[in-house]
Amino acid sequence: MVKIVVDTNVCIGCGLCVHDCPMKVYKLENGRSVVANPDDCMACLSCHEICPSNAIEHQDIYLSRRLYVDLDVCSMLRRFI
Amino acid sequence: MSMEHIVKPEELPLHCEGNIYDYEESLHGLMVLNATIIRSLEEIARGGANAVVYRAGLKMGHETGKYFPKTDNVEKALNELSEILGKQYNFELYKPKDKASYIITENGETFIYLVFRDCLVRQTLRREGMSQKGPLCQSLYGYMVGAVEEITGRRGKLEIVHTGPNTCLKKLILR
Numbered sequence: 048m049v050k051i052v053v054d055t056n057v058c059i060g061c062g063l064c065v066h067d068c069p070m071k072v073y074k075l076e077n078g079r080s081v082v083a084n085p086d087d088c089m090a091c092l093s094c095h096e097i098c099p100s101n102a103i104e105h106q107d108i109y110l111s112r113r114l115y116v117d118l119d120v121c122s123m124l125r126r127f128i
Numbered sequence: 129m130s131m132e133h134i135v136k137p138e139e140l141p142l143h144c145e146g147n148i149y150d151y152e153e154s155l156h157g158l159m160v161l162n163a164t165i166i167r168s169l170e171e172i173a174r175g176g177a178n179a180v181v182y183r184a185g186l187k188m189g190h191e192t193g194k195y196f197p198k199t200d201n202v203e204k205a206l207n208e209l210s211e212i213l214g215k216q217y218n219f220e221l222y223k224p225k226d227k228a229s230y231i232i233t234e235n236g237e238t239f240i241y242l243v244f245r246d247c248l249v250r251q252t253l254r255r256e257g258m259s260q261k262g263p264l265c266q267s268l269y270g271y272m273v274g275a276v277e278e279i280t281g282r283r284g285k286l287e288i289v290h291t292g293p294n295t296c297l298k299k300l301i302l303r
Contacts, residue, residue, distance in 0.1 A: 063133040069290035069297055070224065088187045089243045091292025111218070111294050114155060 049088040050106040055079050057102040064094040064103060156255070163256035166264050177263040185267035188272020196279045202240065203230055204300060205279040217268065218246035222297065237301055242287070244268070244296045260291035272300060 048094040060078040065071075073080050073094065080102070088089040095101075102113065144151070169177040170194045194210070199205055203221065210219050222241040227236045230240050244250075249264050258264070269286040277282045290297040 054143050082223070089222060089295050090293035091297065091298060093290070093292035105158060108294070109245055109297075111246045111250070114159070114248075114255070118149070118152065 049085055049090055049108050051082045051085050051088060052073050052103040052106070053080050053082060054104070055081075057100045059100050059102075063097045063099070066112060067093050102116040134292060144221060159252045159255045162252050162264070163176065163258055166262070167258070178266045180272040181263045182266040185270025186274040187270075188267070189271040189276075190278050191274075192271075192279025193275040196275075198281070200280055200282075202276065202280050202282065205276065205302075206242070207239065208281070209275055216246075216248055217244060217245045217271070219298075231302075239299050239301045242272070242286075242298045242300055244298060245294070247296065250291075250293075254293070260296070261288050265291070268298070273300075276300065276302075 053073075058079045058127055060075060060080060062075050064080050065073045069091075070084065070087045070089060072082060072084045074083040075081075088105075090105060091104065092108075094103050094122070095105070157213050166177070166181070169180060173204060175178060192212070195212070196205065196208060206219075206221060210221075213219070217300075219242050222243040223230050223243070224231075232239055232241070249266070249268055250260065253260055253262070253264060265288060269288070272286045276282060285301040285303070287299040288296065289299050
């Protein structure tokens with residue numbers, strides 16, 4: 048089962064994750080997002096992408112392979128970071 | 129030129145050789161090429177781009193479906209298809225918690241939810257900064273419809289319910 052952790056200290060309660068999730072995994076409670084239905088999470092990670100405060104974390108999920116990482120660009124960035 | 133320098137077709141290596149990073153470069157080249165073709169197609173054909181890509185996907189689906197034994201069990205056919213496709217389009221059947229079976233009947237339509245995990249279309253789109261649900265996604269639509277048609281003889285329709293960076297949710301509506 049997917050484990051989702053919402054950092055309530057960081058969440059600003061904008062409700063974007065609630066609105067974006069097709070499976071209604073989140074709901075707003077006391078102005079903060081809480082995980083209401085974790086069993087239906089399909090790990091699309093749209094909530095990750097949409098969360099402006101980066102408050103959501105998923106554990107034990109299948110990460111699809113990334114083929115679009117440009118190694119040349121990454122190695123160039125590594126020189127600066 | 130002496131005879132020893134002539135390479136005969138049967139002498140060409142049967143296996144892929146070389147550094148894995150060389151393949152990665154070729155793969156990136158292919159992704160860029162694919163994305164550019166789709167962008168140009170959208171500019172020229174506008175709405176027609178979806179139909180063209182759908183048709184291409186449909187053909188691919190029919191071709192793949194030919195390798196499967198015919199069955200009227202859609203669930204079994206999809207599971208087998210997923211296994212064969214493996215890393216190209218890695219998908220699985222999805223069932224919301226409150227549903228008893230994968231085949232759901234609601235509001236007069238019968239459908240199955242499919243969750244696509246590894247997808248070469250998504251990779252290409254994100255590589256090139258293009259939005260999901262566009263014409264290239266129609267290739268998957270055609271692919272699934274073609275394969276299901278070929279294996280089960282049932283006509284279908286694939287609806288994109290949700291697209292995400294890691295997984296996409298699609299609905300295969302059976303007719």
